Amino acid sequence: MKPAAFDYHRPATADEAVTLLAELGDEAKFIAGGQSLMPMLILRLAAFEHLIDISRLSGLEGIEVRGGSVWIGAGTRQAVIGRSETVAASxxxxxxxxxxxxxxQIRNRGTIGGSIAHADAAAEYPAVAITLDAQIELLSSRGARTVRAxxxxxxxxSTDMADDELLTGVSFPIWEGRCGFAVDEFAxxxxxxxxxxxxxxVRIDNDGRIDKxxxxxxxxxxxxxxxxxxxxALIGVFADDVDGKEIGNLAVSGLTSVPADLHGSTEYRTRVGATRVNRALDRALLEAKNG
Known part of the structure; x- marks a missing residue:
């Protein structure tokens, strides 16, 4: 299938982009890498009269250390993030x-801003953003604002982003000290x-207790x-005394809307989730203990 006909726009700056969006209204949509939007357009699950290409906007790409955080422009490709020594270190x-x-191929086109704005509940970047208390930067013709992940x-x-706003950047706090990090998923x-x-x-103090x-x-x-x-439950506990299985079960115990579909029942997903927490926690603690 092919997408419905649309008018194509390519503004030069972020300010021009949000001004254009405000003028065109609900029938307009931003597009950058297009890894989420294009399949929806092609399958006619969505249609817009105007597409505003933000893939080459000045100021929307880059990775910079700013104080105690790493700022990443919303238009930065996922492949660039994967190759960044700054991201790997900080x-x-x-x-x-x-x-x-x-x-x-997807990472070569997809952007961090697109992934976070799309807000898929099964996506990695939104999970990292909420875990690290990232700050989401938004811009509209009304001005700029920052929202906690x-x-x-x-x-x-769905997100807190208004219909006339553009996601321009994400700032990730840098953790200092004896820290460990891990991501574990099942697909x-x-x-x-x-x-x-x-x-x-996780972060552990000099006595070996978890303090963050x-x-x-x-x-x-x-x-x-x-x-x-x-x-x-983990704060103040010695890293060597952590029961990962117990923490994994506790992590999923309060979930009330675990989905069920052809890939697995609610009970199955919940068990898998507990195991993923257990495995990720074990690896993060090992890294933290090894300094």
């Missing part, structure tokens, strides 16, 4: 999640969306989420 969780996204993802394929085939997955970040912890869950509900009960 945001290891993001670097380790990148190879799990689709296939290399915890407040950005509001439901199934039917390499490149498929995860049936269940977990992203884990974040656990993200994806593929286990309408949106990515944090396993806050499991996180709280």
């Amino acid at each position: 945001v290891p969780l993001l670097a380790r999640a990148t190879p799990l996204i689709g296939h290399f 915890a407040d950005f993802f509001t439901g199934m394929w 039917r085939r390499q490149g498929d969306f995860a049936i269940a997955g977990a992203t884990v970040a 912890c974040a656990i993200g869950l994806f593929g286990l509900g309408p949106a990515v989420t944090r396993a806050t009960a499991a996180e709280h």
